[in-house]
Amino acid sequence: MSELKKITNLIPSDLVIEDLGIRLRGIGDSCIASTHMISLSKDIINNSKFVKVEQFKIDNKMPIWPFMKESKNVKEVPSYYEQSDDMKIIKKQIHNIESGLQILLSRSQLSIGSVEKYKLTHSVISDKQEILSDPIFIQSNIVPRNVDSSIKVKKDAIKVNDFNKNLDILRKVRKEK
Amino acid sequence: MPIQVRRNRSTQIDMQSSIVDNMTNNIVDEMLDIGVGLDCGTMNFVAARKSGQKIETRRIRDAFIDLNQEHKRMLKLSNTSFVELEGRLLIIGDEALDCANLFNREPRRPMSGGIINSSEIDAQKIVSLMMKNVLGDPKKDNEKCYYSVPAPALDIIGSDITYHQAILKKILKELGYDPEPTNEAQAIIFSECAKENFSGIGISYGSGMTNICLSYNAMSALEFSVCKGGDWIDDGAGRAVNVTRSKMCTLKESGININSPNGRNQEALSLFVSSLIDYSLNGIINHFDTVKHEILVPKPIPIIISGGTSKAGGFIDKFKERFECLRSNFPIEISEIRSANDPMTSVATGLLLLSQMGD
Numbered sequence: 001m002s003e004l005k006k007i008t009n010l011i012p013s014d015l016v017i018e019d020l021g022i023r024l025r026g027i028g029d030s031c032i033a034s035t036h037m038i039s040l041s042k043d044i045i046n047n048s049k050f051v052k053v054e055q056f057k058i059d060n061k062m063p064i065w066p067f068m069k070e071s072k073n074v075k076e077v078p079s080y081y082e083q084s085d086d087m088k089i090i091k092k093q094i095h096n097i098e099s100g101l102q103i104l105l106s107r108s109q110l111s112i113g114s115v116e117k118y119k120l121t122h123s124v125i126s127d128k129q130e131i132l133s134d135p136i137f138i139q140s141n142i143v144p145r146n147v148d149s150s151i152k153v154k155k156d157a158i159k160v161n162d163f164n165k166n167l168d169i170l171r172k173v174r175k176e177k
Numbered sequence: 178m179p180i181q182v183r184r185n186r187s188t189q190i191d192m193q194s195s196i197v198d199n200m201t202n203n204i205v206d207e208m209l210d211i212g213v214g215l216d217c218g219t220m221n222f223v224a225a226r227k228s229g230q231k232i233e234t235r236r237i238r239d240a241f242i243d244l245n246q247e248h249k250r251m252l253k254l255s256n257t258s259f260v261e262l263e264g265r266l267l268i269i270g271d272e273a274l275d276c277a278n279l280f281n282r283e284p285r286r287p288m289s290g291g292i293i294n295s296s297e298i299d300a301q302k303i304v305s306l307m308m309k310n311v312l313g314d315p316k317k318d319n320e321k322c323y324y325s326v327p328a329p330a331l332d333i334i335g336s337d338i339t340y341h342q343a344i345l346k347k348i349l350k351e352l353g354y355d356p357e358p359t360n361e362a363q364a365i366i367f368s369e370c371a372k373e374n375f376s377g378i379g380i381s382y383g384s385g386m387t388n389i390c391l392s393y394n395a396m397s398a399l400e401f402s403v404c405k406g407g408d409w410i411d412d413g414a415g416r417a418v419n420v421t422r423s424k425m426c427t428l429k430e431s432g433i434n435i436n437s438p439n440g441r442n443q444e445a446l447s448l449f450v451s452s453l454i455d456y457s458l459n460g461i462i463n464h465f466d467t468v469k470h471e472i473l474v475p476k477p478i479p480i481i482i483s484g485g486t487s488k489a490g491g492f493i494d495k496f497k498e499r500f501e502c503l504r505s506n507f508p509i510e511i512s513e514i515r516s517a518n519d520p521m522t523s524v525a526t527g528l529l530l531l532s533q534m535g536d
Binding site: 049050141142143144147148150151152153154155156157158159160162163165166167169170171173174176 | 227228230231232233234235236237258260261262269270271272301302305306307309310311339343344347348351352367371374375394395519522530531533534
């Protein structure tokens, strides 16, 4: 029986791995796939910047479909904006301005139109990584099949002067390390 | 009666053994030549292979243009090679640039800023077709292929090459190769700095960006890039004098001398080339300054200038002139500044050297 592995998305945007037929939604989302299926898409899976692959242990002997989603897997994207000190200061300042306006309006009894409340969201300028709405898509077959692609290329040939000598020097330098 | 000449047995054996020797030598030669270097640049894809006593290079321009089916007859008559993909006619390579100039259009670019163009829907397919054509079929299953990748850019927030590197790797695997990524500026050191034990600063003035690598004893100590290159020159100079980017590129590659420009267009190009040199040198100085306590280079090392943009006449003289103005700020002692033997193939040749190393 093939081993099972848990694949977890490490990037903020969605990730589609076409070879496995899966879509992982945002950071922390995960799925379970068999080792055999993972071997088909080894390059992408092994790229630790996109996903984390770890052994999946089964406690009971219930049959598991290779692409079955885990039930409690999707974590929320960390709410950086809600917790930052800057945001607390901005919220406090907004509160002060709103209170000041209320006092002014109550004193003058004048209507200067409605003051709308806006909830500050992700539009705050930040150098943090932007969360993309489109997923990163890694397709399975990139090289088009059955296409006659005889494209003209410029060919040239240069004589090997010191190539073999340079190769020996490189081998020597690498050996010395 | 006809005269019969019969070779004696020892002559036959000698001839057979010499044939076997020749065949064996050929097979051994071919085995020694296994491995290929591939420079995946924004303007050109260049593959380098060793073939006996020669290094063969194959280059394709990184541009394409799409035409309707009605142009098929015209293309056949003009002997222009094209690819039919999903009902469209695609002209790929140098001919795309010629065609674009003819129709006063900008060619489409599958690569931009050193990586696969994210805003070009056909980019991955076109890149795969170009790679297939410059590399040809592998000489054996999983033939080693060292391919170039840029370093993340200092002047782009969140610059990352992970996806680009993974896609190129996947294409090469699909083509039957065993791919291995290497920084393009370090490949220049492998190609040009054997006499310095592969120590030096490689600067690759490419089309999409400028890559820099500090290598010491064949080990990369520092890799980074700045996001300006030949495209920035063509774009800026083109806009300054109201000429298309591709026409500026053609003019730049026609052999102008930036130190003695002739006419308005050349003057604009000259100004932008000088500006790029200043920008990259200041970028190097600033970045080296931030990491100078982590790097110890015990003896002076050379700077090697390479890349298609550095082919502009007078580029190396201008670089030396600007470097002398800034030398006192440079945190590493420089022994000399020189050009790569061939700025167009230097990266591919360096990668080829790595591919011949064996495991």
